[in-house]
Amino acid sequence: MVEAAVDYAAKRVALEAKYLKPKAARPESTARGVHHLALICSDIDRTMQFYTEVLGFPLVELFENRDLPSSTHFFFDIGNGNLLAFFDFPEDPMPATRESVGGMHHIAIAVHPEHFDSIRASLDALNIEYFGPDRVENSLYFHDPDGALLEITRDPLEEMEGQALGM
Numbered sequence: 001m002v003e004a005a006v007d008y009a010a011k012r013v014a015l016e017a018k019y020l021k022p023k024a025a026r027p028e029s030t031a032r033g034v035h036h037l038a039l040i041c042s043d044i045d046r047t048m049q050f051y052t053e054v055l056g057f058p059l060v061e062l063f064e065n066r067d068l069p070s071s072t073h074f075f076f077d078i079g080n081g082n083l084l085a086f087f088d089f090p091e092d093p094m095p096a097t098r099e100s101v102g103g104m105h106h107i108a109i110a111v112h113p114e115h116f117d118s119i120r121a122s123l124d125a126l127n128i129e130y131f132g133p134d135r136v137e138n139s140l141y142f143h144d145p146d147g148a149l150l151e152i153t154r155d156p157l158e159e160m161e162g163q164a165l166g167m
Contacts, residue, residue, distance in 0.1 A: 023166065036075060036083035037107065039148055044072055044088050046145050051076050054122045055152070056115060057084065078109050080157070097147040106141070106149035116140070116154040137161060 041047040051057045057076040060083070065071035070091045075083045084107070099105060111119065120140055123130055130142035138161065139153040158165050 034082050036085040038085040038087060040094050041086045041088050041146050047086055050145050055119055106151050108151040108153055110153050110155060110157050113154045119152050
């Protein structure tokens with residue numbers, strides 16, 4: 001028996017009809033924003049150097065992880081009150097990151113166009129491989145020192161590839 005091909009476009013249309021309401025009909029979100037997104041790193045100094053010197057995200061806080069005294073919890077300012085945080089677990093090394101269901105695919109961070117160009121220059125100077133804007137117009141995709149996939153985009157917040165995101 002041959003299975004019929006799945007019509008993914010029809011599935012998206014059905015999901016849109018079920019869940020995506022016109023802006024005027026949507027309830028106000030219960031969220032105030034992303035307080036912080038927490039990732040795990042293997043080397044605090046290397047992570048701090050990459051995020052502060054290559055990407056230009058200031059370190060704004062560092063303290064002992066409340067759950068594990070050997071672990072450090074630290075935060076970078078990624079604009080508009082949003083924070084990117086990290087933990088290390090020096091006494092319990094973690095396996096390398098990989099894509100998996102329930103896992104994270106990538107973090108997309110919007111930057112001003114002049115910072116986009118300086119970040120690309122920093123990546124080039126360090127021979128860090130990326131793709132974009134050859135395949136995508138306004139973004140650079142690359143991995144951080146521990147393998148997390150990052151997207152740096154010059155698209156403004158609430159836009160993607162020049163199109164408003166229904167906000």
